[in-house]
Amino acid sequence: MSTETRHNSTIDPAGTTPAIQARSICKEYKSSDGTRLALDHVDLTIPRGEWVAMLGPNGSGKSTLLGIASGQVTPTRGDFNVMGQDLAGLERQLIGVVFQATALDPRLTITENLVDLGRLQGISNDGIRTRVNEALENSGLIDRAHDRVSTLSGGLARRADLARAMLHDPALLLLDEPTTGLDPNARQHYMEHLSRIHSTGRTTIVMSTHLVQEAEKAGRVIMLDAGRCIADDSPSDLCEQIGRRILKVYQDDFDPPEGEGWRRLDEAWTLPVAGHSDPVVEDLLEQGVELALMKPTLSDVFNRLGGSELSMTAAIR
Secondary structure (H helix, E strand, O other): OEOOOOOOOOOOOOOOOOOEEEEEEEEEEEEOOEEEEEEEEEEEEEOOOOEEEEEOOOOOOHHHHHHHHOOOOOOOEEEEEEOOEEHHHOOHHHEEEEOOOOOOOOOOEHHHHHHHHHHHOOOOHHHHHHHHHHHHHHOOOHHHOOOEHHHOOHHHHHHHHHHHHHOOOOOEEEEEOOOOOOOHHHHHHHHHHHHHHHHOOOOEEEEEEOEHHHHOOOOEEEEEEOOEEEEEEOHHHHHHOOOOEEEEEOOOOOOOOOOOOOEEEOOEEEEEEOOOOOHHHHHHHHOOOOOEEEOOOHHHHHHHOOOOOOEOOOOOO
């Protein structure tokens, strides 16, 4: 499915080279069982300045797509440009990458990690000091600057890793499920920090996640399933596409009528409806069926489009 038909982007791409431009991207992996298609003819344009969440379950192709954007994975077919450059000639300083596991040396302090990275990037000694102080302050880590990474909590380690990725002020920030393993409070702080980064207007953010609550923070959501884009729009517009309300029935003995579009999700039978006055709602109430009416979520949208069930929250691991 192409994502070129979007009309609600808050960024005007006219006259500006997109942060990411992909044309018919495929990625195949060969194994003893045959060939698995991780990405299946994906078309994608992400204008500069957007905050995009790639939403999908494990194995949907999110990490593969980010791997291609960061130059770590070579597509089998298709054309892929980052900040107007092809992958072979990509200037690495244009991008910052946060992996699922932190890229920090646990034996060093946060400051030592950042200083070492600055030197590898060729930043002058005076420039390193300035950049490191800015990165620590922006991440709220000034008071932990000299703590060894091995002593940090999961949330602090993740923030330190984000500071690493932002040290050189990249134009494009790629994050592969960056809150994996964090508790809800740490996850919230991390997402708030991403929001502050985006508010500066200098950095395009592309983040993969399987969590609905995280994807809702982004201005645009690209839904991936089995290596294909199945939807692409703002969170609110995606939800409005399936109806004003979602009717949910949790009764174990409820047998929904065929042909009306009922779907099983989160241990409930669900159906998009217009609202309380919808004839289906009125009929079920007359029958004494216990029901709930809720605003649609991205999980409802994903399920309605044929995708797998998504997570509302993440397990701590």
